Amino acid sequence: MDILINKALAGDTRAIARIISLIENDDPVADGILRRIYPLTGKAMVIGITGSPGAGKSTLTDKLIESFRKKGKSVGIIAVDPSSPFSGGAILADRIRMQRHTGDQGVYIRSMGTRGSLGGLSRGTREAVLLLDACGKDVIIIETVGVGQSEVDIIKIADTVCVVLVPGMGDDIQIMKAGIMEIANVFAINKADKPGVDRVAAEVRLMLELVRDKAWTPPVHLTVAENGTGVEEFAESIMKHHEFVKNSPEGTRFEFRRLSSEVEDILLKNLTRKAEKVWQAHKSRELMEDLAARKINPYTVSADILRKLFPRTEDNQGTKEANTSDVTPNN
Ligand SMILES: Nc1nc2c(ncn2[C@@H]2O[C@H](COP(=O)(O)OP(=O)(O)OP(=O)(O)O)[C@@H](O)[C@H]2O)c(=O)[nH]1
Ligand SMILES: [Mg+2]
Incomplete structure (x- = not known):
């Protein structure tokens, strides 16, 4: 395992891919690896790119890669592909648009499926970001289709959330209603070569007036x-926002909130894992028959398992205290 970690930290893409697979498969060794690499994280600029299907997120990401590479920064990409129940970095459309960077040692591209979290980010996206961060990627871009849960999830992971909108789509307003306005730090109205772009931009600016945050107004x-127009300025805004996040009280608050949700997620994952284990060990043919015959109910069974998980819970202590107070008056 040490060899694998060291290889990944040295930038070996196969080792990185292998660890991401371990993470995705929820392999028990993954937590240990993450614990080891965690002290090396926190240096990367983590960017989320979200927007409706076909808005041009991958094309834009491809141009961002180019821009950051010119600035001498290494880049890691995680393309969350909701259509793929499998992962393992298969060649997907997302990846093909960035294909020209695959020969570049400073660029690592990985696709992840959304197995297990309907519409949200893949299980393991956060961990994959941590790994790429530890492996020294200066910039990490997460591309995710903005449908449902993913845009809520993305703010838990990315420092800067970019929302890509396009002209001529009737659902733009709907997207905004769905909370996009609250989470976007930078907007790109892509396909600006198409008619209607000024209208969308005006609508977004108007909406921003309504929910204006004093400290940061999303550009x-x-x-x-497709031809890179406006991408340089877009990249500049992303970097400016990153500076803002790192150097403002809002940024610190945001970081605390994010770390809290990180702890919560890990805690829940571990609890679930443990509970499943205890339940599997507790389960028997006899118990199942009793359940089926309604001799016992699932609530009682769950309570029994909880007691096994937490032998010294408040409930148990409560009982003890009750006993003590029963005894005290007699003394
Ligand atoms: N006219 C025009 N077309 C563009 C522009 N940017 C991207 N496209 C085209 O839009 C289509 C979708 O682009 P993608 O980059 O794959 O969009 P996406 O948001 O990543 O799509 P999904 O990942 O499938 O949600 C492609 O055919 C691109 O060539 C643009 O600025 N103008
Ligand atoms: Mg894409």
Whole structure:
């Protein structure tokens, strides 16, 4: 395991891919690896790119890679592909748009499926980001389709959330209603070569007036990802926002909130794992028959398992205290 970790930290892409697979498969060794690499994290600029299907997120990401590479920064990409129940970095459309970077040692691209979390980010996205961070990637971009849960999830992971909108889509307003306005730090109105771009930009700016945050007003950029128009300015805004996050009280609050949700997620994952184990060990043919015959109910069974999980819970202590107070008056 040490060899694998060291290889990954040295930038070996196969070792990185292997560890991400361990993470995705919820392999028990993954937690140990993450614990080891965690002290090396916290240096990368983590960017989330979200927006409706086909908005041009991958094309824009491809141009961002180019821009950051020119600035001498190494880049890691995680493309969350909701259509793929499997992962393992298969060649997907997302990846193909960034194909020209695959020969570049400073670029690592990985696709992840959304197995297990309907519409949300893949299990393990956060951990994959941590790994790429530890492995020295200066910039990490997470591309995710903005449907449902994923845009809520993305703020738990990314320092800067970019929302990509396009002209001529009737559902733009709906997207905004769905909370996009609350989470976006930078906007790109992509496909600015198409008619209607000014209208969308005006709508977004108007919406921003309504929910204006005093400390940071999300800039709205017009981009044509296909030929790179506006991408440089877009990248500048992303970097500015990152500076803002790192150097403001809002940023610190945000970081605390994010770390809290990180602890919560890990705690829940471990609890679930443990509970499943205890339940599997507790389960018997006899018990199942009793349940089926309604001799016992699932609530009681669950309570028994909880007691096994937490032998010294408040409930138990409560009983003890009750006993003590029963005894005290007699003394
Ligand atoms: N006209 C025009 N087309 C663009 C622009 N940017 C991207 N496209 C095209 O839009 C299509 C979708 O682009 P992608 O980059 O795959 O979009 P995406 O948001 O990553 O798509 P999904 O990952 O499938 O949600 C492709 O055919 C691109 O060539 C642009 O600025 N102008
Ligand atoms: Mg894409």
